Amino acid sequence: MNAILAIHPYKSQGLWMFDDPGAGLHREPFVAGADQIIERLTEPIPDAAAGFTLLFSANPFPGATAELERGEEDLGGYWYSCAALGMKGWLCPALFRYFAEAPPRLHAQFRPRGD
Numbered sequence: 001m002n003a004i005l006a007i008h009p010y011k012s013q014g015l016w017m018f019d020d021p022g023a024g025l026h027r028e029p030f031v032a033g034a035d036q037i038i039e040r041l042t043e044p045i046p047d048a049a050a051g052f053t054l055l056f057s058a059n060p061f062p063g064a065t066a067e068l069e070r071g072e073e074d075l076g077g078y079w080y081s082c083a084a085l086g087m088k089g090w091l092c093p094a095l096f097r098y099f100a101e102a103p104p105r106l107h108a109q110f111r112p113r114g115d
Helices: 034-041 093-097
Strands: 005-007 010-012 015-020 025-029 052-057 066-074 077-082 087-091 105-112
Touching: 015 034, 025 093, 034 066, 034 087, 034 105, 066 087, 077 093
Parallel strands: none
Antiparallel strands: 005 052, 010 015, 015 025, 052 105, 066 077, 066 105, 077 087
């Protein structure tokens, strides 16, 4: 498994979602606060709603712009907090398509799709 993973979220019907055929996911939405975290972290990205690149890892990496800390388990997923924003969001069980167990921390970089 790669140490740094990439997805390409976009906005459709008012929801942030992504497709990842390799993980068996199609139009997988971000909900329960995760969508609001994405909204805030994509503010500097021009036309982010049309699509952006989200790199993420359980390990810190150069260029990571956000850190999320695992909280409580809920409905098969986990709540993650972003201290820098004072926000938390729920990551559904699709998280386990990428990790065998929920990482204590997630590190992420939000950037324009073509970069």
